[in-house]
Amino acid sequence: MTPAARLAAAIAILDQLRDGTPAERALTNWGRASRFAGSGDRAAVRDHVFDVLRCRGSFAALGGGESGRALVLGLARAQGLDLASLFTGEGHAPAPLTEAEAARLAQPVPDAGALADLDWPDWLRPQLQADLGADYGAVSARMRARAPVFLRVNLARGDRAAVQAALAAEGIATRPHPLAETALEVIEGARRIQASEAYREGLVELQDAASQAAIALVPVAAGMRVLDFCAGGGGKALALAACAPAARIEAHDVDPGRMRDIPVRAARAGARISTVAPGRLGREYDLVLVDAPCSGSGTWRRTPEAKWRLTPERLETLCTLQAQILREAAARVAPGGRLLYMTCSLLSVENTAQAAAFARETGWHMDEERRFTPLDGGDGFFAALFHRGD
Incomplete structure (x- = not known):
C-alpha cells in the first residue's frame, strides 16, 4: 500500500x-x-x-x-x-x-x-488541571504521544543485564529504566517481543515501569500468603511471584474468565500462582493487593478510545465500586497484614481521595502512597499501602 x-x-x-x-x-x-x-x-x-x-x-x-x-x-x-x-x-x-x-x-x-x-474531554479538563497542578501542561503534551514499551525482567530467571543481552541477540534493544530495578524500556524491535525466545522462556513480561515500581513498595517474603484480589490477566501476581518465589500467591477475579491465561503465563515464568474462584477465598492473607477497576486515565496513551468514552456518570460509578472493593479486600487481611490499593489513574477522586476516605472511615493506617505521571517515564499510576489500625 x-x-x-x-x-x-x-x-x-x-x-x-x-x-x-x-x-x-x-x-x-x-x-x-x-x-x-x-x-x-x-x-x-x-x-x-x-x-x-x-x-x-x-x-x-x-x-x-x-x-x-x-x-x-x-x-x-x-x-x-x-x-x-x-x-x-x-x-x-x-x-x-x-x-x-x-x-x-x-x-x-x-x-x-x-x-x-x-x-482531553471537555468535562474532565478542569478536574485534571486541579489534580495535576503545575504538571498539567507537560502531562497533557506527553499524553499525546505513543507510550513507551516496557518489559519486566523476571528476576527468578535472570538478572537485568543478562536479560538485556538475550534480547539484544534477537534484535530487541532495551535500556534500564530508573523507576524499577526490573524495568527495561524497549527502544528497538518492540514488535518482535512476543515471538522472541526470551519472552517464550519467561525471562520477561510486558509490564509498565510505573506498575513495576508500585509492586516494589511491598516487601514480599517467603511463606507469605498473598492475594491478588482483582487479578485480571495476572500481571501483578506474576510480578509478586518473581519477587518471592516461595510466597503462596493466589489470584482472584469476580470474572474468572479474565484469569484464563494465568496458568500459561505462570508456567512460562516458572511461578506458582493458584487461581481462586469467587466464593472460595480465604480470610487470612498477609498481603492483599487491589488493582481496582478505574478510569484508566493514566494509560490513555495505550487505550485512547477509552478517554472519549468515559462519562461523569461512569466515573462516579467506578469510585463507588472502588470503595466497595477496598472494604471487601480489607476483610481478607490477616492481623498484622498489609493492603495495597492501586489504580492506573491520574484522577485524585480515584487515588488520594479514595485512599484517604478508606483510612478515615475504617481506621486503617496509610504507610505510604506514591503517584506516578507520564513525566516519570511510565503510565499514570497510583499506589497506597495500608496496615490495619487495631
Whole structure:
C-alpha cells in the first residue's frame, strides 16, 4: 500500500468508529477484508488510527471537523506531511482537497499548549488541571504521544543485564529504566517481543515501569500468603511471584474468565500462582493487593478510545465500586497484614481521595502512597499501602 492508501484506509476505519464500532473490531474487520495489506501496512494503518484517537480534539481543530477525513487531515497537518501529494484521488488515495478544506488548512496552527488542551474531554479538563497542578501542561503534551514499551525482567530467571543481552541477540534493544530495578524500556524491535525466545522462556513480561515500581513498595517474603484480589490477566501476581518465589500467591477475579491465561503465563515464568474462584477465598492473607477497576486515565496513551468514552456518570460509578472493593479486600487481611490499593489513574477522586476516605472511615493506617505521571517515564499510576489500625 502507498502512504496515501494507508491514510485512506484510516479514514474509512475512523468513520466506523463514529458509528460506535470499537477500534479493535474495526481494525480487525478491515484487516480481514484487505488481504492485500501486508504486516507493515496493517501496522501503519493501526498507528494512524491510534494517533488520531490520542489527539482527536486537536486533530479535529487542525483538520476542520470530526469526520474520518477531517481527522486524518489534522493528523497529516500535525505531522507536517505534504497534503497535495497524498490527497490526489489517484489510485487508492483520498480525494483531492476541496477549496474549503484548502482555505481552512491555510489558517495559522494554534500553539502546542492550546492543541494539547483539546485532547482531553471537555468535562474532565478542569478536574485534571486541579489534580495535576503545575504538571498539567507537560502531562497533557506527553499524553499525546505513543507510550513507551516496557518489559519486566523476571528476576527468578535472570538478572537485568543478562536479560538485556538475550534480547539484544534477537534484535530487541532495551535500556534500564530508573523507576524499577526490573524495568527495561524497549527502544528497538518492540514488535518482535512476543515471538522472541526470551519472552517464550519467561525471562520477561510486558509490564509498565510505573506498575513495576508500585509492586516494589511491598516487601514480599517467603511463606507469605498473598492475594491478588482483582487479578485480571495476572500481571501483578506474576510480578509478586518473581519477587518471592516461595510466597503462596493466589489470584482472584469476580470474572474468572479474565484469569484464563494465568496458568500459561505462570508456567512460562516458572511461578506458582493458584487461581481462586469467587466464593472460595480465604480470610487470612498477609498481603492483599487491589488493582481496582478505574478510569484508566493514566494509560490513555495505550487505550485512547477509552478517554472519549468515559462519562461523569461512569466515573462516579467506578469510585463507588472502588470503595466497595477496598472494604471487601480489607476483610481478607490477616492481623498484622498489609493492603495495597492501586489504580492506573491520574484522577485524585480515584487515588488520594479514595485512599484517604478508606483510612478515615475504617481506621486503617496509610504507610505510604506514591503517584506516578507520564513525566516519570511510565503510565499514570497510583499506589497506597495500608496496615490495619487495631
